[in-house]
Amino acid sequence: MNYDRTSNLILHRTSRKEIEDGILTIVKGQGIHVEDSNGNRYVDMDSGITRPVGLGYGRQEVAQAVYDQIMECSYVTPCARSNEPAMKLAAKLAEIAPGKINRFTFECSGSEAVESAMKMAKLYHYYNGDKARYKVVSRQGAYHGVNGLGLRALGTVLPMRLMFDPGASGGLFIPSPYCYRCFYKLSHPDCGLKCAEHLEEIINSEGPELVSAFIGEPVQQGFGSYSPPPDYWPAIRKICDKYGVLLISDEVICGFGRTGKMFGIEHFGIEPDMITAAKCLTSGYVPLSAVGVTDAIADKVENFMHLHTYGNHPVACAAALAVIDIYQKEDMVEKSRVVGDYLLQAMQDGLKDLPSVGEVRGKGLWVSADMTPDRKTRAVMPGANLNSIVNRAMAKGYLIKAMGSAIELAPPYTFAKEDVDAFMPVFVSCLKEEEKAMGLRK
Ligand SMILES: Cc1ncc(COP(=O)(O)O)c(C=O)c1O
Known part of the structure; x- marks a missing residue:
């Protein structure tokens, strides 16, 4: 079937301009990864952005339970x-x-x-x-x-x-x-x-x-x-x-x-x-x-x-x-606590010297960096800069989201300590690039 990617479907909270600029179509999900229609693979750092995907994608047991009940x-x-x-x-x-x-x-x-x-x-x-x-x-x-x-x-x-x-x-x-x-x-x-x-x-x-x-x-x-x-x-x-x-x-x-x-x-x-x-x-x-x-x-x-x-x-x-x-x-709640603590610590240690990071906080696998252009006044970070950080991360293979004045992370519970270690340098580089663009660093 032929279809135009944007003309018949109404998206939620998405402006005309955003649609014209290009919207991701996610076609595959497995574990903590998703893939778009152009074949780009991302780590899904917000469990589907609205954060429901605690288990990660593609668990056969859930598909089987759904199939069995439909047939029953x-x-x-x-x-x-x-x-x-x-x-x-x-x-x-x-x-x-x-x-x-x-x-x-x-x-x-x-x-x-x-x-x-x-x-x-x-x-x-x-x-x-x-x-x-x-x-x-x-x-x-x-x-x-x-x-x-x-x-x-x-x-x-x-x-x-x-x-x-x-x-x-x-x-x-x-x-x-x-x-x-x-x-x-x-x-x-x-x-x-x-x-x-x-x-x-x-x-x-x-x-x-x-x-x-x-x-x-x-x-x-x-x-x-x-x-x-x-x-x-x-x-x-x-x-x-x-x-x-x-x-x-x-x-x-x-x-x-x-x-x-x-x-x-x-x-x-x-x-x-x-x-x-x-x-x-x-x-x-x-x-x-x-x-x-x-x-x-x-x-x-x-x-x-x-x-x-x-x-x-x-x-x-x-x-x-x-x-x-x-x-x-699979003790997923405990995994969320343990890896969440590890992520929080990595974020607190890794971002403490960045002038745009006001506060790092969270519980379990739900961690945020509250951003500010001025640590003294705690002014709210402009939306354009938050979006720019999100886009920088996407270009490097990570889907993250802005919430209020913060960048928020809420990966699936199968996100492991090694995934935290791989993510941190990429995230720090995104923030440093944005700080440079804002004149907060040379
Ligand atoms: C705390 C809270 N309550 C209610 C809702 C609404 O849920 P839904 O989007 O499934 O309608 C949300 C959605 O994000 C939420 O975060």
């Missing part, structure tokens, strides 16, 4: 019918989920999981006799997806929410715990965790009887794999408990090993009321997301008033079971 039974409705893979997957997640999260429903994308979690929170309050609660508090700089309710928790990192305003009402935003460029220009711990305290202020000013949930990523993507100070999440948990506000841990990126633990919230010693997960749940092999809730919530919600044709999809659930099986048998 390719579709079952989620309404008044159950299916074996979905029940098994819910039981498996109940074993590994954080805290008391014990019951699950499945959707196709992270956005839908966020949407369903917000609906579930509202239903919980409804059945509890608290029918007025509908507001959701999120954080400036957060990202929680593209759907109607999710848009109200989108934060301010992307222009996407602003373009679609006015969206669903009831979205409230507090500052993120982004200490490197603190919203209040304070320093932890002297700041008294003002960013967490802000949650209590906004609940009180908006009416505690109207606030349904707080949603946040344990480690936040918005500024480049940002971990809050250790006392942040306990403070948030306390405020939620005080006002009967449900705490949703959005594990869409963090979940299933990305941060070196099975779930990101495990780093912070608190238990969420709900989680959302997607991406590494199936390692990107097929679309699937999950909402997990405690029994306390599921028992209250007499009837989850929701119906989605592809909810609890048996083929996608079978894929997730195969993926989690490999994570466990």
Whole structure:
């Protein structure tokens, strides 16, 4: 079949100019490598850029599980019918989920999981006799997806929410715990965790009887794999408990090993009321997301008033079971932690004398270099320079991404220490070239 490479397909968040300048078509993936339609091979340093491909590409076991389930039974409705893979997957997640999260429903994308979690929170309050609660508090700089309710928790990192305003009402935003460029220009711990305290202020000013949930990523993507100070999440948990506000841990990126633990919230010693997960749940092999809730919530919600044709999809659930099986048998979460620590150390040591690198941080195989043209003022790195670094790396065979003012790395969990050693000199050369172009070095 003849087709024009750009004319019929609509890409997401890609401008006309970018399309005209030339867009990569990825045609093959194996392990940590992908290949484009011109035969160029790259190390995929961001697991498919949106970071789902935890396992790496091309695992036969996942293909087999998908094939077997299609031949067994390719579709079952989620309404008044159950299916074996979905029940098994819910039981498996109940074993590994954080805290008391014990019951699950499945959707196709992270956005839908966020949407369903917000609906579930509202239903919980409804059945509890608290029918007025509908507001959701999120954080400036957060990202929680593209759907109607999710848009109200989108934060301010992307222009996407602003373009679609006015969206669903009831979205409230507090500052993120982004200490490197603190919203209040304070320093932890002297700041008294003002960013967490802000949650209590906004609940009180908006009416505690109207606030349904707080949603946040344990480690936040918005500024480049940002971990809050250790006392942040306990403070948030306390405020939620005080006002009967449900705490949703959005594990869409963090979940299933990305941060070196099975779930990101495990780093912070608190238990969420709900989680959302997607991406590494199936390692990107097929679309699937999950909402997990405690029994306390599921028992209250007499009837989850929701119906989605592809909810609890048996083929996608079978894929997730195969993926989690490999994570466990091959100790992938531990690999993410160990190689992640090695990558973090290599980045901290290797970039410490580079004038454009402000802070190197991360957890597990999710590491970022926060970039700045001026280390003293911590000014944000212009997007054009970040893109130029990304392009330099691509020309040298590495796919990396810009996030906020940072360059972010999130390779598959099969990325090894030798791969770190091979990557570092290439990355340093890209940064030095850009510093030269910016006049930061001779
Ligand atoms: C934390 C978080 N929540 C939700 C989403 C939305 O997920 P999806 O793109 O699968 O709809 C994303 C996507 O990047 C995310 O990072």
